[in-house]
Amino acid sequence: MTRAKRYGLTAAFNKVAPPPLAPRDNTIDVYHGVKVADPFRPLENLDAPETAAWVQKQNERFQRFIENAPALTNTRSFLERAMNYSKESMPGRYGEHIFSYAKEGLAAQYDYYVQDNKDAPKRLFIDANNMSSDGTVSLRGTFPNHDGSLVAYSTAEAGANTFTLRIRDVATGQDLPDVMTNLPSESVTWDRKSSTGFTYYVQADDGKRRYVCMHHTLGTAQAGDDIAFELPEEDSYGGTFRVSNSNDMWASGGIGTLGQNGLWRRVEGEADFKILFDHSVATYSPVAIVEKKLYMVTTFKAPLGKLVAVDLDKHQPEHWTTIIPEHKTNPLHWVMKHKDVLLVEHGVDTADQVAVYDLSGKHLHDAPSPIQSTIQFARVHKDDDVLLMTIANFQQPGALYTYDFKNNLLNLVKPTVAPEPLDDCVVERLYATSKDGTQVPMTVIRHPDTRLDGSAAVKLYGYGGFNVPLPPEYSNGIAQWVRAGGIYVQANLRGGGEYGSEWYDQGRLHNKQNVFDDFAACAEKLIADHYTSPRRLVISGGSNGGLLTLATMLQRPELFGAVISDVPVTDMYRFDRHTNGAAWRSDYGNSNDNRADFETASRYSPLHNVKRKIYPPVLLNTGDHDTIVVPSHAYKFVATMQAKAHPDSVCLLRVDTRTGHGQGKPTDKVIQEMADTQAFIERSIGPINQDTYRAEHYLRQTIEKKNKTRKGPQ
Secondary structure: OOHHHHHOOHHHHOOOOOOOOOOOOOOEEEEOOEEEEOOOHHHHOOOOHHHHHHHHHHHHHHHHHHOOOHHHHHHHHHHHHHOOOOEEOOOEEEOOEEEEEEEOOOOOOOEEEEEOOOOOOOEEEEOHHHOOOOOOEEEEEEEEOOOOOEEEEEEEEOOOOOEEEEEEEOOOOOEEEEEEEEEOOOOOEEOOOOOOEEEEEEEOOOOOOOEEEEEEEOOOOHHHOEEEEOOOOOOEEEEEEOOEOOOOEEEEEEEOOOOOOEEEEEOOOOOOOEEEEOOOOOOEEEEEEEOOEEEEEEOOOOOOOEEEEEEOOEOOHHHOEEEEOOOOOOOEEEEEEEOOEEEEEEEEOOEEEEEEEEOOOOEEEEOOOOOOOEEEEOOOOOOOOOEEEEEEOOOOOOEEEEEEOOOOEEEEEEOOOOOOOOOOOEEEEEEEEOOOOOEEEEEEEEOOOOOOOOOOOEEEEOOOOOOOOOOOOOOHHHHHHHHOOOEEEEEOOOOOOOOOHHHHHOOOHHHOHHHHHHHHHHHHHHHHOOOOOHHHEEEEEEOHHHHHHHHHHHHOHHHOOEEEEEOOOOOOOOHHHOOOHHHHHHHHOOOOOOHHHHHHHHOOOHHHOOOOOOOOOEEEEEEOOOOOOOOHHHHHHHHHHHHHOOOOOOEEEEEEOOOOOOOOOOHHHHHHHHHHHHHHHHHHHOOOOHHHHHHHHHHHHHHHHHHHHHHOOO
């Protein structure tokens, strides 16, 4: 079957220009005795003129494919209306000063504001929108000191994942002379008792790709900063922090992105940190000192997490006291001590549920929050009797509430004002059965008038990696898709963080195939229940989710009508050779040193599993300044598809300039990428609107029948 007959969209596909020839060589690597060709290795040279010329031609080819698509103007018009309102973060109080982020209308970036006290007017403190002429310099982190007199703030240019850190005086609005550059993390922790210094992270200079925690004293040069804490292992990280009601210094560290961490303590007045817990066993998250014991959330012998009390003189697990035991099904995400209670947040079917306990672990009451919502608290002060919080879900962005935790009362302070809420839409949970029998949940968002007859356009989104959960959250992208007439589905796959460490473990390393099976099972469920059909089903994901969509497409091409892969990981043999990719070995293994890891990766690595088949139309989006997943992952995969797949397959590349992995992207670039992507989908599967599609589909069938009648028997 030709591509034209498979997708029924000959006019759109006739607009595809022949792909440009990619620079190539004869590179062959050997892994455990197996020769692996890597002919497009030259595309890893991102600054080469040949690479730049090839990227330009790919962009031109993509633009030709989508030119004059109605979705270009329709999507932009919708998003400019939907995003054109005043947005403000939850306020945070430091001393008498109150800080918040805000964005007016379609401004490129969020600015940072301060009130000098609760009765003072809000004033612009950091003007991020005037840091660059094109809006591509972003404010990536702000860290007030304890009394709010100083703010450390980090900026990044063109989406890069390296930061510049400065200090601004709140009273004068002027920056101090201190400037720290080329930082791999925007995080800052101020000294507890004074504002003379803080800790921050740098990349170690020993070639081991590890992060080192440094201490900076105000008024000194960065070159003279001292190491505050470090781990010697390759790909390690370690940082200092404070624990409520403790004058000691604490440190946490681990290896890569696995999530397991060790815990160290430096008693006040002593010079050295002493280890409490090793970093290769579980997670350890201190909460507070309560009656001379450390309250700590841990996954030690509790994959879903528990709260324990630790006597620091006898910190071994056999001496722990369990305060809140592991729940049978719901992971324990965090605990906060406030006054004489514990606020405890469990994940309940991917959403948040907050409960209040006394200090002995007795359950007092559950906060009256809506089901299938995401909850976030503002910074809490020790004298607060009510707490600020936001509650968000798929239908509405976060509205601001106060929570009286003693009387268990929730009061709305500021409702959502988004122009395009989805209050009138259906939000439902479905469960697909994966290949091994595992039940995989997904959330469906659709308008109640959408017919479930197989003709609806469905966008199925997933991630499935690095213990990252996909919670219920509103987005303008979801609103745009649903209002255009489509059905949006978010899948909670194994490898994610929705159901604790065992759920995560079932989707990484040698279990990685489970993630692709889960995603395919979700697609099959949506087709079987007539939410859509293969021709009308789009899969979408970014980063690890970009790997997900490509690997699943290559394994099950018959299930999908179009594929979106944003900033994807595609080369599972060489991902650890670029920037900090070696940290991802927690999920992807080490193909260079471990034969079993190599054999596992060889079965799903997108770059190495392209066959001469007809694949659904696929679009790869990336940014030319992405330093997290370098764009050569996308470049090499596109070149491979265009060289090896059946000629009737269409693989397109869209490369954005002066952007990175997505963070800090200015509003207009966000809108343009969404409009371009929607146009690609429209060209691939037809109109998103169900009635328009059905009319065009009926007309096309009628014309085909007439043509067959005229031609007679063949």
